[in-house]
Amino acid sequence: MVDLLIVGPNGDMGRALVRSAASTPQVELIGGVGPKGRDYIGLDLGLLVGLGRPLGVCVSDEIGTLIDAADVVLECTRPAVSLEVLDVCLEHRRAFVTGTTGFSDEQRARLREAATTIPVLHASNGSTIVHLLYELVSHVSRAAGGSADIDIVEIHQNRKLDAPSGTAQEIAQKIATALELDLDRAAEYGRVGTGRRRPGSIQYSSIRSGGTPSTHCVIFGFENERLELAHQAYNAGAFADGLIQGALFVSGKDPGWYQLEEVFEEK
Numbered sequence: 054m055v056d057l058l059i060v061g062p063n064g065d066m067g068r069a070l071v072r073s074a075a076s077t078p079q080v081e082l083i084g085g086v087g088p089k090g091r092d093y094i095g096l097d098l099g100l101l102v103g104l105g106r107p108l109g110v111c112v113s114d115e116i117g118t119l120i121d122a123a124d125v126v127l128e129c130t131r132p133a134v135s136l137e138v139l140d141v142c143l144e145h146r147r148a149f150v151t152g153t154t155g156f157s158d159e160q161r162a163r164l165r166e167a168a169t170t171i172p173v174l175h176a177s178n179g180s181t182i183v184h185l186l187y188e189l190v191s192h193v194s195r196a197a198g199g200s201a202d203i204d205i206v207e208i209h210q211n212r213k214l215d216a217p218s219g220t221a222q223e224i225a226q227k228i229a230t231a232l233e234l235d236l237d238r239a240a241e242y243g244r245v246g247t248g249r250r251r252p253g254s255i256q257y258s259s260i261r262s263g264g265t266p267s268t269h270c271v272i273f274g275f276e277n278e279r280l281e282l283a284h285q286a287y288n289a290g291a292f293a294d295g296l297i298q299g300a301l302f303v304s305g306k307d308p309g310w311y312q313l314e315e316v317f318e319e320k
């Protein structure tokens with residue numbers, strides 16, 4: 054049994070994580086942590102996320118009171134909050150799993166550094182189906198990507214802060230690896246003005262629109278035809294189960310940097 058603490062349980066992802074954790078027999082939820090001053094502090098987690106039944110554990114605004122009871126801390130919030138939580142995990146030697154996206158290079162380096170002291174797993178996409186998309190994209194890139202114009206179009210709800218999405222960046226990295234390209238040089242963001250497309254470029258387009266669920270489409274454009282690989286999540290539940298599996302995976306592990314690929318491969 055893994056004792057799990059969820060930070061940010063009121064968010065879209067946080068609610069899905071609580072629901073997924075509550076239906077996973079190997080997980081014992083020990084509570085949630087929200088920001089100070091929220092009216093849901095003190096509420097039972099099950100009632101907060103609309104399970105329709107109490108889970109017998111509440112939301113606190115003080116992570117220090119709960120962390121020692123946890124094996125793993127799981128969070129999907131925003132980068133600055135993630136790093137505050139990471140510091141607490143380091144202090145208390147607890148495993149840290151994050152699905153937050155939008156980390157800067159410097160913040161990523163802090164996650165990597167923490168992995169020398171505690172188990173750390175960062176997954177910018179928790180969906181097993183999106184990990185299948187990664188494999189398909191790698192395969193198509195190796196087979197025919199060199200002769201294609203490649204675009205990654207991602208559409209998300211208008212509340213999403215970071216762009217391109219972490220998933221779009223993962224996809225681009227898979228393409229760059231398959232084609233042996235330096236992604237920093239190949240990447241182009243949006244298109245404006247005049248001029249032909251640069252050969253060998255990987256073009257990102259990011260759309261933020263209403264309540265649109267997470268959508269990624271990779272377009273391989275050839276002279277006389279086009280191949281599209283697309284994924285659409287209907288809701289945050291698409292991502293939650295994989296992150297919960299990640300939390301189970303890192304529990305009891307040695308300090309280190311873990312990835313969801315290993316979790317899915319093991320299964």
Ligand SMILES: NC(=O)c1ccc[n+]([C@@H]2O[C@H](COP(=O)([O-])OP(=O)(O)OC[C@H]3O[C@@H](n4cnc5c(N)ncnc54)[C@H](OP(=O)(O)O)[C@@H]3O)[C@@H](O)[C@H]2O)c1
Nearest residue numbers: 061063064065066087088129130152153154177178179292
């Ligand atoms: N890995 C994946 O598969 C995946 C999938 C989708 C999204 N994401 C990423 O996950 C992150 C969250 O996305 P979301 O859609 O769930 O956003 P969201 O609905 O805005 O939720 C963010 C949550 O963080 C909470 N929060 C803010 N400051 C906090 C603090 N100091 N302590 C504790 N909680 C705090 C907020 O609390 P309040 O509600 O009280 O404001 C809110 O509930 C984003 O980076 C997003 O890109 C990852």
